[in-house]
Amino acid sequence: NAGVTQTPKFQVLKTGQSMTLQCAQDMNHEYMSWYRQDPGMGLRLIHYSVGAGITDQGEVPNGYNVSRSTTEDFPLRLLSAAPSQTSVYFCASSPMGTSSNQPQHFGDGTRLSIL
């Protein structure tokens, strides 16, 4: 049981490049989400999904796109990377549909630097 798997672990991009951060879970969880964490700061919610085909915005969605075509995968896309998007990105999942009685499981993070 791999849990929540994020790839890549590290990435360096140039301004204006695009890329997709991958997140996969093998626990059949309905709920998945993406956070970013800047140095010395708490986590901020970017986008989340309560099930396949359903996504919604979090606190800081600008500059990011998501889709949820399968239960297992929840990729995060940067269409045109900017230095302000340099951060550590965490993906999380939980079994919940609308119940909040389930803890979220986090991946190990993707460390993204944009030059």
Added chain:
Amino acid sequence: DAKTTQPTSMDCAEGRAANLPCNHSTISGNEYVYWYRQIHSQGPQYIIHGLKNNETNEMASLIITEDRKSSTLILPHATLRDTAVYYCISPSSNTGKLIFGQGTTLQVKP
């Protein structure tokens, strides 16, 4: 989503109990209180959660006041490896969104 308030930092002596407080005065009746911690730059680690009753697991105890406006996370015998940022969070009962605040930086000292 209930707003939570925590002290910015706390110190604890190794081997002693660490008591981390959290205020969540706007919590609604069906919203849980969750505690996570983050060690260095690792992904947040789930510790414990509760609704009304006090809870205990292998990692910690959670004491929730009767009016549910505040709670305390207790690490009974803190070790140096418990040094971390501890987050008290109450996710939305409708969407499950976790909104992280700044958390409490716990420093366990020898």
